[in-house]
Amino acid sequence: MSKSNASQRLPRAKGIDMANLYSPKECARKAKHLILSEVNQRIVKEFIEILGMREEFEQHGVPVPNKIVMYGPPGTGKTLTAFYMAKVLELPLVLVRLDAIIHSHLGETGSNIRKIFDYASAFPCVLFLDEFDAIARTRDNNDEVKEMARAVNTLLQCLDDFGDRSIIMAATNLEKDLDQAIWRRFDTKLIYTVPGQEQRKLYIEILIGELECDPSIFTETCRQLAKCSFADIEQIVLKAKRKAIIERMPLQMKHMMNAIEEYKPIIVAAY
Ligand SMILES: Nc1ncnc2c1ncn2[C@@H]1O[C@H](COP(=O)(O)OP(=O)(O)O)[C@@H](O)[C@H]1O
Ligand SMILES: [Mg+2]
Incomplete structure (x- = not known):
């Protein structure tokens, strides 16, 4: 066994x-x-x-x-x-x-x-x-x-x-x-610390996965989510994906920006 x-x-x-x-x-x-x-x-x-x-x-x-x-x-x-x-x-x-x-x-x-x-x-x-x-x-x-x-x-x-x-x-x-x-x-x-740029980019890529998206979204999301934790990045990217899916559209930066605004991530400055 x-x-x-x-x-x-x-x-x-x-x-x-x-x-x-x-x-x-x-x-x-x-x-x-x-x-x-x-x-x-x-x-x-x-x-x-x-x-x-x-x-x-x-x-x-x-x-x-x-x-x-x-x-x-x-x-x-x-x-x-x-x-x-x-x-x-x-x-x-x-x-x-x-x-x-x-x-x-x-x-x-x-x-x-x-x-x-x-x-x-x-x-x-x-x-x-x-x-x-x-x-x-x-x-x-x-x-x-x-x-x-x-x-x-x-x-x-x-x-x-x-x-x-x-x-x-x-x-x-x-x-x-x-x-x-x-x-x-x-x-x-x-x-542990919040992810640096490379890790953040990798994580965003993993989270977006196979969903069709605007190619500029990786770099721009990575910039917008500086100093956010992995957990916050996950919530935001998933929220943005949901928005794209209900609109039956490829994932775009406007979905991501809306998600960020709604989710209000905690920026970790102290670490
Ligand atoms: N280093 C990481 N790599 C990948 N995903 C992460 C990482 N940190 C957090 N996450 C995501 O955020 C969620 C919560 O993370 P968790 O491990 O519970 O954080 P902590 O215990 O440090 O508060 C995880 O389930 C995962 O989805
Ligand atoms: Mg924990």
């Missing part, structure tokens, strides 16, 4: 309604077009290569990496990278939003963290902790919230005890708020 079939039979996250489980096949569907910066491509490639050489690393007494932290503005591919990693490693993905744990169960944050790690330790997987800063904020900032300080300690302990057969990936928009002790636990760091 293939690994992806096997993952369909994994135990459901009993009593942990904040964890979602995706099979490698579902992950493959979601991670079709991931565009990474050159640096991130190199880091991800090396990470995967090392996991394929476990024995050699054991012989040399060098631990294999298994904890990745990703940070950068929203809509730049952090979640998508987690799906991509699960797809390439043919592992199921356990997705948990840490902010959900805090908001819905304030009295039980620590025990929820433990439950999630216990669940994810029962089988090889990619454990993806999204909105990581919700718990990993510096303890100094949260002195008044003793609960949170305890939760951070629990998280540290769980990270240390996590076996090396599985991968932990954590994503945050606010790396500055992360507790230093937690930061140090991660052997691999990926920094």
Whole structure:
């Protein structure tokens, strides 16, 4: 039986309604077009290569990496990278939003963290902790919230005890708020930014796909959408395509401009 079939039979996250489980096949569907910066491509490639050489690393007494932290503005591919990693490693993905744990169960944050790690330790997987800063904020900032300080300690302990057969990936928009002790636990760091010109052009080409269009649209859209995230570019191009399709016209810059005006993208200047 293939690994992806096997993952369909994994135990459901009993009593942990904040964890979602995706099979490698579902992950493959979601991670079709991931565009990474050159640096991130190199880091991800090396990470995967090392996991394929476990024995050699054991012989040399060098631990294999298994904890990745990703940070950068929203809509730049952090979640998508987690799906991509699960797809390439043919592992199921356990997705948990840490902010959900805090908001819905304030009295039980620590025990929820433990439950999630216990669940994810029962089988090889990619454990993806999204909105990581919700718990990993510096303890100094949260002195008044003793609960949170305890939760951070629990998280540290769980990270240390996590076996090396599985991968932990954590994503945050606010790396500055992360507790230093937690930061140090991660052997691999990926920094995300809004796409540069080349990546933006490539992504626009992928999104426009086969739809008939005015050839000048690629360069002009690329110029108009400078400093937008991948997620915003996706929404705008899809909106413009819809407009062209209902008009039964080739895609033109006027569709794109209307889409931009209606969508009102967030321009990320700080990054
Ligand atoms: N680097 C990227 N390459 C390709 N598509 C992307 C990328 N980043 C974002 N997207 C698109 O935007 C959507 C949301 O991105 P996501 O990975 O959830 O962003 P983040 O987790 O960084 O907030 C994705 O599902 C995808 O359609
Ligand atoms: Mg995300």
